[in-house]
Amino acid sequence: MSEADGLVRLRQPIGVTYNWSAGPNATSHLAGLMNGKFVGKRCPSCALVYFPPRNGVCPKCAKILAGDVEVGPKGTITTFCIVNVPFLGQKIKLPYVAAQILLDGADISMQHLIQECEAEDVRIGMRVEPVWKDKSEWGPSLENIQHFRPTGEPDRVMGAESGAS
Amino acid sequence: MADLCAVVGVGQTKHAACRADVSIAGLVREAVDRALTDANITIADVDAIVIGKAPDSLEGVAMPELWLADALAAHGKPVFRVHTAGSVGGSTAIVAAQHVMAGIHGTVLTIGFEKQSDGNAMWALSVPIPFGMPVHAGAGGYFSPIVRGYIGRSGAPKHIGAMVAVKDRTNACKNPYAHLHEPDWTLEKALETPMLWDPIRFIETCPSSDGAIALVLMSEERADKHAGPKAWVHATSMRSEPTAFAGREQVSPVAGEMCAADLWRKGGIKNPAEEIDVVEMYVPFAWFEPMWLENLGFAPRNEGWRWVEDGVTEMGGSLPINPSGGVLSSNPIGASGMLRFGEAAMQVMGKAGEHQIDGAKKAVGHAYGGGSQFFAMWLVSSTKP
Numbered sequence: 001m002s003e004a005d006g007l008v009r010l011r012q013p014i015g016v017t018y019n020w021s022a023g024p025n026a027t028s029h030l031a032g033l034m035n036g037k038f039v040g041k042r043c044p045s046c047a048l049v050y051f052p053p054r055n056g057v058c059p060k061c062a063k064i065l066a067g068d069v070e071v072g073p074k075g076t077i078t079t080f081c082i083v084n085v086p087f088l089g090q091k092i093k094l095p096y097v098a099a100q101i102l103l104d105g106a107d108i109s110m111q112h113l114i115q116e117c118e119a120e121d122v123r124i125g126m127r128v129e130p131v132w133k134d135k136s137e138w139g140p141s142l143e144n145i146q147h148f149r150p151t152g153e154p155d156r157v158m159g160a161e162s163g164a165s
Numbered sequence: 166m167a168d169l170c171a172v173v174g175v176g177q178t179k180h181a182a183c184r185a186d187v188s189i190a191g192l193v194r195e196a197v198d199r200a201l202t203d204a205n206i207t208i209a210d211v212d213a214i215v216i217g218k219a220p221d222s223l224e225g226v227a228m229p230e231l232w233l234a235d236a237l238a239a240h241g242k243p244v245f246r247v248h249t250a251g252s253v254g255g256s257t258a259i260v261a262a263q264h265v266m267a268g269i270h271g272t273v274l275t276i277g278f279e280k281q282s283d284g285n286a287m288w289a290l291s292v293p294i295p296f297g298m299p300v301h302a303g304a305g306g307y308f309s310p311i312v313r314g315y316i317g318r319s320g321a322p323k324h325i326g327a328m329v330a331v332k333d334r335t336n337a338c339k340n341p342y343a344h345l346h347e348p349d350w351t352l353e354k355a356l357e358t359p360m361l362w363d364p365i366r367f368i369e370t371c372p373s374s375d376g377a378i379a380l381v382l383m384s385e386e387r388a389d390k391h392a393g394p395k396a397w398v399h400a401t402s403m404r405s406e407p408t409a410f411a412g413r414e415q416v417s418p419v420a421g422e423m424c425a426a427d428l429w430r431k432g433g434i435k436n437p438a439e440e441i442d443v444v445e446m447y448v449p450f451a452w453f454e455p456m457w458l459e460n461l462g463f464a465p466r467n468e469g470w471r472w473v474e475d476g477v478t479e480m481g482g483s484l485p486i487n488p489s490g491g492v493l494s495s496n497p498i499g500a501s502g503m504l505r506f507g508e509a510a511m512q513v514m515g516k517a518g519e520h521q522i523d524g525a526k527k528a529v530g531h532a533y534g535g536g537s538q539f540f541a542m543w544l545v546s547s548t549k550p
Contacts, residue, residue, distance in 0.1 A: 007185060007186065012225070014225050020295055026296075033296075046411075048411040048412070050411065052297075054409070058410075060411070079310035079311070079313050079317075080313065081309035081310045081362050081363065081365075082360070082362070082363035083300075083306055083362055083363075084359065084361055084363065085303065085305065085361045085362060092299075092300065098306060100310055108409060108410065108412075108413075110298075111298060112298045112300060113298060113300050119363075124313070124314075140296055141297070142296065142297055142298040143297075143298055143299070145298070
């Protein structure tokens with residue numbers, strides 16, 4: 001409780017615990033992660049591959065995503081942010097690079113951490129690969145990957161994908 | 166055909182980092198009382214209330230519109246809540262205008278608010294997402310890669326963001342309600358501020374604010390009998406798209422382009438840069454000014470930054486943007502979109518005081534929200550369509 005100009009202010013933390021039903025699409029994706037694989041889904045209409053398969057529906061065609069497609073493990077950075085801002089619950093040392101990574105074979109990027117190189121050396125088009133945690137630490141999460149690191153392969157020339165999701 | 170609608174009153178609070186002197190209800194009431202005074206009516210003259218704010222988690226009050234009914238004297242009247250994330254202030258004003266244009270209500274009060282100091286808005290939306298990688302870092306972390314994409318493809322020099330920020334902070338000094346009054350910024354000093362979410366610098370980010378705004382809207386029949394200046398609504402438009410889909414254009418989202426094209430078509434605007442006198446644009450991160458200049462169809466693709474550099478968007482330029490100081494100087498999130506709409510109305514009503522653009526006849530209010538996916542815009546004028 002604090003008082004400003006004689007007026008009372010109270011601090012009242014609130015919290016909520018949720019259950020989350022994964023559904024069949026996210027289940028195959030999460031089961032893939034528990035086996036060290038990146039499993040996405042293909043739209044039966046436009047044939048684009050979603051990783052993660054999100055809601056199980058192609059946002060463009062409104063068709064239910066169908067077959068499992070294994071993507072990656074390597075990918076290309078489409079854009080990134082160098083984070084210098086400390087925040088509550090942050091688990092990663094500053095500064096760090098949060099990058100949009102387009103896994104090979106996927107048509108939409110996902111966000112992950114880039115390490116094992118200086119932040120200033122990260123660039124759009126850079127090729128990266130995952131560094132997995134020890135299997136004993138794996139769960140149904142992209143956190144199974146400690147981070148991505150540069151492969152040393154030549155950069156991919158990015159056209160329309162540059163800065164795209 | 167829809168009926169006509171006019172803004173006849175605008176009221177806003179003094180925006181500040183912490184309005185410890187009022188509750189949420191008191192903050193909202195302050196804006197409402199000023200809007201009613203500006204319109205020279207009383208709360209009894211209001212037929213319906215349309216209220217919006219950003220996610221309830223920002224202050225931890227679920228469905229605050231129910232709690233606020235007392236402060237809004239809403240008993241016996243319809244109250245309608247709108248929610249479209251950061252664009253909500255704009256969408257709320259549009260829904261209110263639609264209540265009038267549909268011929269349902271003659272006088273509608275609409276309100277947008279946020280009391281950021283009551284919660285932790287900066288991180289309320291950055292909770293770790295289950296099964297994902299917790300590298301998110303607030304709104305800045307979300308928008309920074311998009312800004313990087315724009316800089317990369319347009320070849321914009323790195324100082325453009327800081328130029329926008331210095332302009333908006335300077336403009337804000339002419340607006341008594343603005344949160345930040347910082348008259349001493351120079352480009353050189355701005356460029357010395359730290360990189361928070363590289364390539365976004367500290368100066369290029371909006372503050373966290375407490376604030377509210379209210380507008381009084383009237384039908385043509387009532388507005389014609391109403392003394393005082395009016396802002397006639399010539400066109401409104403809303404568009405949205407998913408946060409993420411394969412091949413999504415994030416720098417210039419299709420939904421934003423469609424929304425603007427729809428606004429120009431409805432408003433009979435052939436050449437926006439020539440025909441619009443002033444724009445209140447939703448720019449929470451400075452680089453979005455050149456990006457939205459392009460998205461809205463004012464500037465050609467990849468050329469928006471040149472307009473900034475040439476001073477086109479300054480108060481004395483040919484297309485002034487955010488003479489109020491904009492979101493970069495005051496960001497009560499749920500109010501920010503309606504502040505753009507209300508400030509646009511004030512310009513064509515000739516009520517903008519020190520930040521008035523002389524002779525402004527047509528003005529645009531613009532808002533966006535979520536992951537650049539919800540868009541709301543209106544075009545207002547000093548004369549009827």
